[in-house]
Amino acid sequence: MNPDLQDLYQQMIMDHNKNPRNFRVMPDATSVAEGFNPLCGDHLHVYIKMKNGRIEDVSFEGDGCAISKASASMMTGILKGKTGGEAKALFEEVRAMLSRDVNSPVDTEKLGKLAVFAGVCEFPSRVKCASLAWHTMVEGLEPTGKQVTTE
Amino acid sequence: MSPLDVIKIREDFPVLRERVYGKPLIYLDNAATTQKPRAVIETIDRFYSRENANIHRGVFCLSEKATQCYEGARHKVKVFLGAASDKEIVFVRGATEAINLVAATWGRAFLKAGDEVLITHMEHHSNIVPWQMLRDEKGIRLKVAPVNDSGELIMEEFRKLLTGKVRLVSVVHVSNALGTINPVGEIIRLAHEQGARVLVDGAQAVAHRAVNVRELDADFYVLSGHKLFAPTGIGVLYGKEELLEKMPPYQGGGDMIRSVTFDQTIYNRIPYKFEAGTPHIAGVIGLGAAVDYLREIGLDKIAAYEHELLEYGTKKLMEVPGLRLIGTAEKKAAVLSFVLGEAHAHDIGTILDRSGIAIRAGHHCAMPLMRRFNVPATTRASFAFYNTKEEIDLLAEALREVTEVFK
Numbered sequence: 001m002n003p004d005l006q007d008l009y010q011q012m013i014m015d016h017n018k019n020p021r022n023f024r025v026m027p028d029a030t031s032v033a034e035g036f037n038p039l040c041g042d043h044l045h046v047y048i049k050m051k052n053g054r055i056e057d058v059s060f061e062g063d064g065c066a067i068s069k070a071s072a073s074m075m076t077g078i079l080k081g082k083t084g085g086e087a088k089a090l091f092e093e094v095r096a097m098l099s100r101d102v103n104s105p106v107d108t109e110k111l112g113k114l115a116v117f118a119g120v121c122e123f124p125s126r127v128k129c130a131s132l133a134w135h136t137m138v139e140g141l142e143p144t145g146k147q148v149t150t151e
Numbered sequence: 152m153s154p155l156d157v158i159k160i161r162e163d164f165p166v167l168r169e170r171v172y173g174k175p176l177i178y179l180d181n182a183a184t185t186q187k188p189r190a191v192i193e194t195i196d197r198f199y200s201r202e203n204a205n206i207h208r209g210v211f212c213l214s215e216k217a218t219q220c221y222e223g224a225r226h227k228v229k230v231f232l233g234a235a236s237d238k239e240i241v242f243v244r245g246a247t248e249a250i251n252l253v254a255a256t257w258g259r260a261f262l263k264a265g266d267e268v269l270i271t272h273m274e275h276h277s278n279i280v281p282w283q284m285l286r287d288e289k290g291i292r293l294k295v296a297p298v299n300d301s302g303e304l305i306m307e308e309f310r311k312l313l314t315g316k317v318r319l320v321s322v323v324h325v326s327n328a329l330g331t332i333n334p335v336g337e338i339i340r341l342a343h344e345q346g347a348r349v350l351v352d353g354a355q356a357v358a359h360r361a362v363n364v365r366e367l368d369a370d371f372y373v374l375s376g377h378k379l380f381a382p383t384g385i386g387v388l389y390g391k392e393e394l395l396e397k398m399p400p401y402q403g404g405g406d407m408i409r410s411v412t413f414d415q416t417i418y419n420r421i422p423y424k425f426e427a428g429t430p431h432i433a434g435v436i437g438l439g440a441a442v443d444y445l446r447e448i449g450l451d452k453i454a455a456y457e458h459e460l461l462e463y464g465t466k467k468l469m470e471v472p473g474l475r476l477i478g479t480a481e482k483k484a485a486v487l488s489f490v491l492g493e494a495h496a497h498d499i500g501t502i503l504d505r506s507g508i509a510i511r512a513g514h515h516c517a518m519p520l521m522r523r524f525n526v527p528a529t530t531r532a533s534f535a536f537y538n539t540k541e542e543i544d545l546l547a548e549a550l551r552e553v554t555e556v557f558k
């Protein structure tokens with residue numbers, strides 16, 4: 001397979017796509033946000049339960065491509081225990097990684113496992129898939145009640 | 152009928168020599184837009200290089216020539232569609248604008264609260280939304296005829312829905328998402344028996360089979376030039392003369408008037424009444440060139456060849472493990488819409504792209520239809536007469552690669 005593709009569809013991404021973590025509706029969530037990518041039909045809900053300013057639990061459910069699902073799955077894993085501010089800071093890091101120039105380095109220290117999405121920037125039409133869950137999560141932190149789109 | 156010489160035809164389309172990611176381009180998104188033959192590109196180039204002027208106004212040589220070319224193209228389209236007169240050919244931006252024109256003029260003038268417009272479950276958004284807008288404005292009812300699991304219109308249900316209250320049936324000739332060819336001749340006959348008018352959305356039909364609007368007895372027939380090997384931004388509304396005559400104008404402005412005072416305006420005759428402002432002159436002339444090009448090759452020959460591609464492609468794709476075709480109508484155009492195991496259409500699209508294969512992943516502007524088939528999206532390969540069986544082999548091979556990734 002083409003090396004760019006190998007980079008995009010890494011083992012870890014395919015694993016999260018197949019067995020998404022925290023893939024469930026959360027009845028006692030403190031907030032729910034909806035994200036939709038009209039171009040490709042990725043559609044998900046992100047559920048957040050805040051306690052004492054920290055994300056006690058976060059989950060998602062919905063339908064989407066491998067990239068959007070894996071991104072949502074890994075996001076939910078990494079956000080538990082973080083404050084709203086920390087979650088937003090991480091969102092900014094993810095956004096910078098996805099929109100960076102291919103040849104510029106990735107801050108693996110800050111991003112940790114999320115660095116597996118570094119190859120997505122080679123696929124401009126897929127950046128929206130990888131960022132949808134993150135945009136939706138940010139809406140969930142400070143809900144305006146609007147559906148989030150990455151258009 | 153001699154078979155189509157596809158090798159020679161491919162030479163007519165410069166873009167087919169392109170490479171993407173180092174691979175030869177395999178263009179299988181013809182339902183979205185078709186590529187342009189040199190005949191069209193050169194006609195437009197010549198127009199802008201040597202003939203450009205505005206039409207219907209200048210008294211100088213170039214303007215008269217441009218007017219002739221423009222009206223000459225109208226006549227070519229008239230012959231191409233089998234219309235009764237050039238007056239029945241209205242130039243618009245595309246199929247979308249043509250449908251909106253009918254809704255905004257004929258619909259506004261002649262439909263009233265309680266009247267019904269009947270469409271089908273396989274319509275493109277452009278044949279749904281204009282009628283919803285009219286519904287919200289006028290209080291008409293919009294009814295939807297269902298399709299079966301193969302993606303065919305259920306004629307029995309259609310007949311039941313076709314009550315005396317239906318004033319217009321607006322139906323797609325060939326479905327862009329499924330490839331289904333609707334029995335428009337029969338639909339028109341049934342509708343006329345009930346006193347309803349019929350608009351046929353021919354966007355996906357005219358590039359692939361011979362269409363004769365008079366034989367069909369269509370009241371309106373719409374198409375987009377860019378799906379017919381012509382430029383974007385140009386399309387056609389065919390309307391029966393008697394209907395166009397009675398319809399109020401669409402937009403106001405230059406060209407659509409005969410005389411204007413501040414008290415009163417006298418509208419121009421048809422089709423100019425519907426062509427306000429300077430039109431897409433080069434587009435129209437390019438469309439004329441495309442129609443000439445198709446006539447030379449012969450649409451019957453094209454239809455026969457594309458049917459071969461459809462049969463070959465259907466067989467090849469069915470051999471890919473986990474692939475399920477969406478749209479298996481008995482009468483089909485060369486469109487293969489499918490889902491593949493757990494792989495999402497968008498991932499398939501990305502993987503095929505790196506093999507140089509351009510296909511469409513998504514809802515194909517037919518979200519209600521996707522819902523009907525319980526899929527968020529499909530992957531769609533749609534063919535034209537410059538595609539080959541070798542390209543289908545490469546598509547099937549690339550799809551196997553997808554199944555490897557999504558094992």
Ligand SMILES: Cc1ncc(COP(=O)(O)O)c(C=O)c1O
Binds near residue numbers: 275277326352375516
């Ligand atoms: C069946 C059908 N109708 C209408 C349209 C709209 O055409 P356009 O966007 O050129 O106006 C399309 C284009 O995809 C189509 O496939």
